[in-house]
Amino acid sequence: MATIEIAGVAVERDPEGFLVHTGQWTPEIAAEIAGESGISELTPRHWRAVEFMRERYLTTGTAPSIRSLGKESGVPIKELYQLFPKGPAKLAAKIGGIPKPRGCI
Amino acid sequence: MAHEIVILGGGTGGTMMANRLRRRYDPGEATITVVDKDDRHVYQPGLLFVPFRLADVGEIVRPRHRQLHGGVEFRQADVDRVVLDEDRVHLADGTVLPYDVLIVATGVTLQPEETEGLTGPGWRERMFTFYDVPGAEQLARALDGFNGGRLVVNLVDMPIKCPVAPLEFAFLADSYFTERGIRDRVELSYVTPLDGAFTKPVASDRLGGLLAEKGIDLVTEFAVGAADGEGGRLVSWDERVVPFDLLVTVPLHGGAPYVERSEGLGDELGFVPTDPSTLQSQARPNVFALGDATNVPISKAGSVTHFEGEALTENVVRFLAGQELSASYDGHANCFIETGFGKALLIDFNYETEPLPGRFPTGIGPLPLLKESRLNHLGKLMFQWLYWHALLPGRDIPGISPAMSTSGKERQPEPV
Numbered sequence: 001m002a003t004i005e006i007a008g009v010a011v012e013r014d015p016e017g018f019l020v021h022t023g024q025w026t027p028e029i030a031a032e033i034a035g036e037s038g039i040s041e042l043t044p045r046h047w048r049a050v051e052f053m054r055e056r057y058l059t060t061g062t063a064p065s066i067r068s069l070g071k072e073s074g075v076p077i078k079e080l081y082q083l084f085p086k087g088p089a090k091l092a093a094k095i096g097g098i099p100k101p102r103g104c105i
Numbered sequence: 106m107a108h109e110i111v112i113l114g115g116g117t118g119g120t121m122m123a124n125r126l127r128r129r130y131d132p133g134e135a136t137i138t139v140v141d142k143d144d145r146h147v148y149q150p151g152l153l154f155v156p157f158r159l160a161d162v163g164e165i166v167r168p169r170h171r172q173l174h175g176g177v178e179f180r181q182a183d184v185d186r187v188v189l190d191e192d193r194v195h196l197a198d199g200t201v202l203p204y205d206v207l208i209v210a211t212g213v214t215l216q217p218e219e220t221e222g223l224t225g226p227g228w229r230e231r232m233f234t235f236y237d238v239p240g241a242e243q244l245a246r247a248l249d250g251f252n253g254g255r256l257v258v259n260l261v262d263m264p265i266k267c268p269v270a271p272l273e274f275a276f277l278a279d280s281y282f283t284e285r286g287i288r289d290r291v292e293l294s295y296v297t298p299l300d301g302a303f304t305k306p307v308a309s310d311r312l313g314g315l316l317a318e319k320g321i322d323l324v325t326e327f328a329v330g331a332a333d334g335e336g337g338r339l340v341s342w343d344e345r346v347v348p349f350d351l352l353v354t355v356p357l358h359g360g361a362p363y364v365e366r367s368e369g370l371g372d373e374l375g376f377v378p379t380d381p382s383t384l385q386s387q388a389r390p391n392v393f394a395l396g397d398a399t400n401v402p403i404s405k406a407g408s409v410t411h412f413e414g415e416a417l418t419e420n421v422v423r424f425l426a427g428q429e430l431s432a433s434y435d436g437h438a439n440c441f442i443e444t445g446f447g448k449a450l451l452i453d454f455n456y457e458t459e460p461l462p463g464r465f466p467t468g469i470g471p472l473p474l475l476k477e478s479r480l481n482h483l484g485k486l487m488f489q490w491l492y493w494h495a496l497l498p499g500r501d502i503p504g505i506s507p508a509m510s511t512s513g514k515e516r517q518p519e520p521v
Contacts, residue, residue, distance in 0.1 A: 062402075066328065067262060067357070071373050078330065081342040086326060087300075 006032045018093070018100050022057070025097025033095050038085065042095070046083050049075050053089075054096040063093045063101035108135040108425050111194055111202050113184055114210035114361075115141035115169040117149075117497070118396035118410040122208055123177045125418040125499035135425075138178045138202060140194070144169045147238060148492055149266070150407065150485075153273055153443065155241035156248055156353075157281050162238055165489075172497045184211070187367040189389050206421055209377050209386065209394040211364070213266060213405065217356035220261055220332055227334015232352040235274065236266065247351060248281070253290030254350030259339060261329045262298050264376075265355050266397055266405045269452075271295070272302060272312055273443040274353060279319045280445030294322040296339065296347050301325060305459035307517055308452055311475050315444060329354075358405075360398055376400040381456065382432035384417045391424065393417055403436040403456060411496050412437040415507040418499075437509040439465075441485035449481035450474075455509040461517060466504050468513040 003012050007028035012020040017033070019025055030050065034042050042050070052073035057063045066089040070077035080088035089101045110126060112119045123139050130137075151165030170179040183197035187207065194202040215236055217223045223232060235241040258275045265271075275295045282288040295302070295316055301309035302316055302323060316323050330342040332352065339347045360375025370388050371377050378387040379399035386392040395417050396410035403409055416434040423430055436456030441449045451472050452460035464470040472481055495502050 065263070068373050077342055081328075081330075085343060 016094075016100065019097040022097050022099075025054075029097060030095045037091055037094070039083075039091075039095075043083075045075060045079065046092075046095075049073050049080060049083065049088070049092045050096040053092045054098055057093075057096070057098040063089070063098050065089055065101060107133060108205045109203060110135055110137045110206045110208070110421070111204040112137065112139045112208040112210055113187075113194065113363075114212060114396075114398070115139045115146065115173070115179065116210065116212050116396070117407045118212075118398075118414060119208065119210035120146065120169070120172045120497045121411065121414045121499050122210060122395065122417065122421075124172075124174045124497065125414060126421060127174045127177050128499065129418065129422055132176045136178070137176070138180060139169075139173060140180045140182055140184060140196065140202070141169055142181070142183045144179075144181055145238075146172055148489055150492075151489065152235050152238070152241045153270055153277070155238075156235050156244040156274075157277055158245055159277075162242060166238065167493070172493070174498070184361070184363040185366065186363055187370055187392075189367070189369050189392065192391065205391060206425060207392045208417070208421070209364075209370075209392065209398050210396050210410075211361035212397040213358040214361055214375070215356045216359050217354075219357045219359075220329060222334065223261075223332040223354070223356065225332075225334055227337075230334070231337065231350065232332060232334050232354060234354055234356055236270075236355055244353065251291075251351055253287055255292045255294065255337075255348060256351045256353065257294045257296055257339065257347055257349035258353045259296040259327075259329065259347075260298070260355040261357050263304070264405055265358050267407075267440070268304065268404055269312075269440055269442045271297075271353075271355050272316075275316065275321050276319065276445040277443055278353075279321060283446075288320075292322070293320065294324055294347065294349075296324040296327045296329075298328040299325060305454070307462070308460040308475060311450075311462075312442075315477075319445070358397075364398075372400055380432075381436065382416075382434050383420055383430040384413055384434060385420065385424075385430060393421060393424075401436070404438045404440070406438055406440060407492070407496075408439040409437070411502075412439075412507040414499070415501070433508070435508050437507060439505070441481055441488065443482065443485060444477050447482050448477040448479055449485050450477055451481045451484065453509060453514070458509060458511065458514070461514040463514040465513055466510065470513075474514065 011024045084091040146167050146169040148165040151160045154160035185195040185197045187194050233244040260271050282291045302313040303309040327341045331340045337349050364371035364375040377394040379394045381401040386394050395413040397405040420430045439453045443449045454460040462475040465472040465474050
């Protein structure tokens, strides 16, 4: 667990870089985390996915999987991989300040 | 008046629930109806062995109705939809079944058509799944004729039934080709969307180590976007390519088709949102779910269904008596993992505790956890007998309790 300052706020992050307290999230923090992950600018398409993730997490308590994201967010999976290289669900969750989607086992 | 209990699905969960509830209620107190679209109950763990001719389909399939106690009605029909507001199930043949309590136990549906190209040219010719009976049999024939080349074992995405099964397939393939004397001519790869061999860290390390020991290449974070049966290529969403001569894949899973047709019952993948500790659905208080059909965050596996069944029986009885439900299911799961050459691992875990090394069922064993042994393999084989003769009839299995025990498990140091 590490406390670091992002965008002028002291936030706690887990070893993988996810925010520990969803309440500390701000759009500025999102932009910083995106930058660390190689996304130089959050476009409206990025935001659509990130906001869908956040809303879903805040209403249901669980972060959606990539399949649900592709089916429901209005951003197809192919595009999600272009927007968020490697793991879109994981990266969009990190940028959105919510916990890592639990890989259901 | 007698309670009307309707159970959708006559597989592991539905059969066990029907039999357990039948013992709790006299026929005058409750009618119990089980609905399934066919009368073939498959012992699904056996499907893993069929491609290697270590099991025969004849031994793992039995009539569903024969597994149900007297006094349980079996109806063979497709479900059209559940109308939650009316407490009724509409069957495809026009019959309407009213219920006081509904139990959803219809498992999952394989959805190979959801992956681009997978059901196109080459499907069931060089691209197979062993997750259904025809697929397992076709794969047995394909393996007979496979004399060398690239064999890729893959899962398209979670959730899948028995998440260890594709790993077991890879281990058994290594063993099978070794015994045929052609292992040096076969390149084996395990291609997964996860970031390791398995979902939980300690088990993932051990299983990843086993893959390496057996010379099976591990390709991680590979989310299949398309399968090309003619070109023999798996292509990921981020445009990486894995070539194959023979593909053994676990297709995407969704809930039963009627769940989507039933307003308010399922989520976008057709799974039933279910309270993880009471197993009451979020759809309605009188609708419950167990097994692969739910969205609870634990493996889709028969052992989970078995432990859930004990908790759910109690809650159905409490619900019908107007009592408070018991939040007693802890996410307990227990799986043997075949590792080839007559050995197996055992893992035992729940919502809170990941699979750890140690001994099972207690510190004195006899079964080692997360470690290869001949005894675990024999345990896996013996389990088939227990399945038909103890688990389905709804008897408790001696020494194995529905709640996970931490006795015998070695705690790991906290990651820094």
